[in-house]
Amino acid sequence: xxxxxxxxxxxxxxxxxxxxxxxxxxxxxxxxxxxxxxxxxxxxxxxxxxxxxxxxxxxxxxxxxxxxxxxxxxxxxxxxxxxxxxxxxxxxxxxxxxxxxxxxxxxxxxxxxxxxxxxxxxxxxxxxxxxxxxxxxxxxxxxxxxxxxxxxxxxxxxxxxxxxxxxxxxxxxxxxxxxxxxxxxxxxxxxxxxxxxxxxxxxxx
Numbered sequence: 001x002x003x004x005x006x007x008x009x010x011x012x013x014x015x016x017x018x019x020x021x022x023x024x025x026x027x028x029x030x031x032x033x034x035x036x037x038x039x040x041x042x043x044x045x046x047x048x049x050x051x052x053x054x055x056x057x058x059x060x061x062x063x064x065x066x067x068x069x070x071x072x073x074x075x076x077x078x079x080x081x082x083x084x085x086x087x088x089x090x091x092x093x094x095x096x097x098x099x100x101x102x103x104x105x106x107x108x109x110x111x112x113x114x115x116x117x118x119x120x121x122x123x124x125x126x127x128x129x130x131x132x133x134x135x136x137x138x139x140x141x142x143x144x145x146x147x148x149x150x151x152x153x154x155x156x157x158x159x160x161x162x163x164x165x166x167x168x169x170x171x172x173x174x175x176x177x178x179x180x181x182x183x184x185x186x187x188x189x190x191x192x193x194x195x196x197x198x199x200x201x202x203x204x205x
Contacts, residue, residue, distance in 0.1 A: 004180055007163030011149050012188075014081050014159065019142050021085025026092030031122070033097055052090040057151050059083050064155040080152035088145050095137045099130035139196040143189050160184060 032044040051059070060083045067073065074082065103126050111121040153162035164177035171177075 003163040003167045004160065004177070004184075007158055007160035007181075008184060010077065010157065011146070011159045014077070014084060014149050014152065014157070015142070015146050017081045018085040018088065018145055021082070022088035022092050022141065022145070023138065025086065025089035027096050027127075029089060029093035030096035030100060033093070034100070048090040048093055051087060056084065056087045056148060057154055059087055060151060060155050076152075076155050076157045080155060080157045084145060084148060084152070088141055091141055092138055095134045095141070096130065098137075099134035100126060102133055103129045135199060136196050139192065139199070143192055143196075146189055146192075147185065 029044060029048055032040055035041050035044075060080060063074075063079045063083045064076065067079075107125055107129065108121070111125045116125070149159050150161040152159050153165075156162075158166070160181045164181045167177045168174045
């Protein structure tokens, strides 16, 4: 099934790049939530709430069909990756936010007492402690992202589900292609969930 392997490669590519984008942008959102001025905090909260409370499929269609009217156009694969990464960044931002808030206030006070620069405080004191607490939660969103990749078929991205549909349209057999896709999702997601549980147990020691 060459179509399946092509679709699997696309799915994994979207998952990897989308996860990287969601983790990076989510961290930026989370830091912006703690900005000293409300003129930064309020717009960030407004944007993230809007993104989080609108369907991913609507965002995909907006990026794919509306942005070209404004002169901004990417390939379907790039559009899908950007949309899914941006969408999930608003969720990972809340995870980062919770992890940062869980860092004891004494850690902030100690950094201030040592006259550490703001950047050094974040990179050497706060984020290492916060990220240790939130790795399992971030991993859960990676799995959720994997299960949302079939939505990219709506903008003609040939991921696993779309490839199976094309295969079915050619052979008029639906059971085998769809079963293979379902099993593939399980074989990716279940080991990942086991890995996350093991990692969580290791981090809480």
